[in-house]
Amino acid sequence: MRFDFSAGDFTDLDTLPNAPAAIARDGCLSWSELRAHASAWCDEARALGIGPDTPVVIRGHKEAAFFVALTGCLMLRAPFVPVDAVYPQHRLQSILDILGAHVLYDAAQAAFQPLHGGPAPVMQEKSLCYIMFTSGTTGQPKGVQIGRESVQGLIDWMHLDFNLGTRPVFLNHTVFSFDVSLYDVFGTLSLGGSIVMLDRDTAAAPLKVAALMLEHQVSTWVSTPSFAQQQLLNAAFNQSALPALRTFLFCGEPLPVPLARTLRKRFPDVPILNTYGPTEATVATTLLRVAPEHLAQDAVMPIGRAKRDSAVYCDAGELCIAGPHVMRGYLNRPDLNASRMFLRNGERGFRTGDLGTQTPDGMLFCHGRMDDQIKLHGFRLELLEVDAALASLPGHRAAAAIALRRADGAVARLVGFVETGRADGLPAELAGWKEMLASRIPHYMLPSELLACERLPVSVNYKVDRAQLLALYQSLNA
């Protein structure tokens, strides 16, 4: 059995209906069970007024019911809005408010929660498949609206160019509120495979990850490179211990050449795919099949070439993307849509904010950001959003965060600074700063230290000067 995305229904009903579809910490569903549960979910949703173009916020963490709800939304053509339980209530509430959502689906309880008695809101943009909220510079998350046509393009691309085999078994490590996880969701559904969902505790233990991979014969590894790096702690993370593995599919951050080399040694026959792209262009836009020549150099790993139906090019040093997989726009953010989106030959385009280069034969490279967006352990975040959360601490002082990087350029942790007018330590009212921040922003955005500074240094254009803050941090730790 598999799920036909364009028909919005299950198909090939007689083919292996008892094969596993979803494997979660709280239970497993075969394909026929997934079909039955998703149909029942749709009945319940319809009774609450949910239908085409009604956004459904799904909250939870890797429950089988989360996957059922995602499938149900595809059947109803209701855009899903995944919010992992790692997000604090404050963040969830901002998302519900931005959407005007009237119900929330709580996957942990496998139940809908009505929020207000009004009618179900209907999105202005029609035929959206999902809305993914990412970190926003204003301190509010921004909703990336992705149309069904864009997802169809992703599915077609995976079928044509990823070579994942029949009924692949996906390792789903990424939370559903990060779009890399949609490789697993759409790959499983459209290829009639299975999804093995790793909850946070399991994901933190490389031995457990490998044991689950072996038990369920995982064939397709999908993650950020950071997560694969962690597995190298396990000496038995290799091809002879995990013979079913047939693809490494990376996305979300630069693939370090040394990591790719180690994987090649440990898994000599497993192809490594490096894909690149912002959430705003439906999971990924470029693909590189890592070859020996990419491992034999010490410079940055190329990101490959644009997917078939899209164009990727550099304009004034910035990577730009055009094609049907570019978002329909940020929800209710005409300002951002005007500055980041454009039309090219009648197709939607997006300025990524990534520094790029392209060789004469078309190979693309990404050289980091032009702004304060960073990746920390695979999570995308805006330093300006952390600044805004720091500034909400008692006393409402000016505040800023800096990213401390390792030698290879990857961000290791964040440090926050608050302006106190004096340089003799944090005021007593900030003693509980970490808990206060954790109620506002996700755990991965939390600085590991908070320091007082007399005045926040500013640059000539009166923006916080993070380079000077970094120098200050280094002088304090010299």
Ligand code: AMP
């Ligand atoms: P996200 O929207 O969370 O997928 O993050 C997108 C950003 O992550 C991109 O704009 C890049 O800055 C970075 N990124 C994603 N994939 C890659 C890659 N394969 N190589 C280098 N940077 C990447």
